[in-house]
Amino acid sequence: MDNIAYQKILFRTAMCVMVCDGDIHHSEILEMEVAFKQTDFFKDLVFKDEVDFVLDKFKNSEKEFLAECVENLSKAAMSPVQELQILELALRIIYADNRVDKNELEFLKIIKGCLSVPDEIFHSRFGSVPFLDFKGFRYKKSQDSKFIIDNIVLPDVDSMALLFDSSEAGGQ
Numbered sequence: 001m002d003n004i005a006y007q008k009i010l011f012r013t014a015m016c017v018m019v020c021d022g023d024i025h026h027s028e029i030l031e032m033e034v035a036f037k038q039t040d041f042f043k044d045l046v047f048k049d050e051v052d053f054v055l056d057k058f059k060n061s062e063k064e065f066l067a068e069c070v071e072n073l074s075k076a077a078m079s080p081v082q083e084l085q086i087l088e089l090a091l092r093i094i095y096a097d098n099r100v101d102k103n104e105l106e107f108l109k110i111i112k113g114c115l116s117v118p119d120e121i122f123h124s125r126f127g128s129v130p131f132l133d134f135k136g137f138r139y140k141k142s143q144d145s146k147f148i149i150d151n152i153v154l155p156d157v158d159s160m161a162l163l164f165d166s167s168e169a170g171g172q
Contacts, residue, residue, distance in 0.1 A: 001077050004044050009069075009076055010086055011042060013111060015054045016069045017093045019062075020152050021101035031096040035089060066107075066149045074114040083115040084125055091126060106148045 001009075014035070018028045036042050042050075057065040073086070090111055094104045112122070 001079075001082070006076070006078060006082055007042050007045050008050070009072055009078075010082075010089060011045060011050050012054060012069050013073055013086055014089045014093050015051075016066050017090045017104060017107060017111070019058075020103040020107045021097075021099075022103070022152075023097075025097035027096040027098070028093050031092050035092070041085060041089065063149055063152075066152065070110055070114060070149070073111065078115070080117065080121070083117045084121075086115065087112065087117065087122065087126070103148075103152045107152070110148060 014032060018024055018032070033047070036045075036047050054065070057068075078086075090108055094100055094108065
């Protein structure tokens with residue numbers, strides 16, 4: 001998978017994780033800004049362009065965008081390092097606001113199920129966290145993942161836009 005396509009999948013997946021708890025917290029935006037500025041995760045992307053794309057997709061249909069991100073993630077041919085980076089950024093976003101929401105965990109299970117990272121490698125990299133038990137979970141185009149996505153309460157798109165416009169990287 002080429003770098004730009006991977007970076008877009010990584011960014012869009014992180015944005016989906018960010019909205020899963022129904023709120024976007026300033027700390028989550030700061031975590032994305034750190035990932036943009038201090039890592040090579042998004043070296044070929046422009047923060048504002050990506051945020052604008054996601055906000056536009058959310059305006060059309062939030063749930064469809066979440067499902068589309070999951071579908072793209074499940075079809076992507078990524079290296080083990082890329083898959084671990086997706087999980088790392090998802091966990092960083094989840095922990096950024098110092099609270100872990102059930103919807104975030106359910107969406108994380110879907111993400112993990114789309115990837116081929118074995119549980120042993122996941123636990124070796126991120127440690128053994130009791131609520132992150134993925135044994136036997138594999139993403140399938142199923143009613144379960146559709147049910148999870150359909151029941152996520154998402155923040156208002158206009159309030160999302162305001163949060164990103166006021167962020168430090170918003171003008172980038």
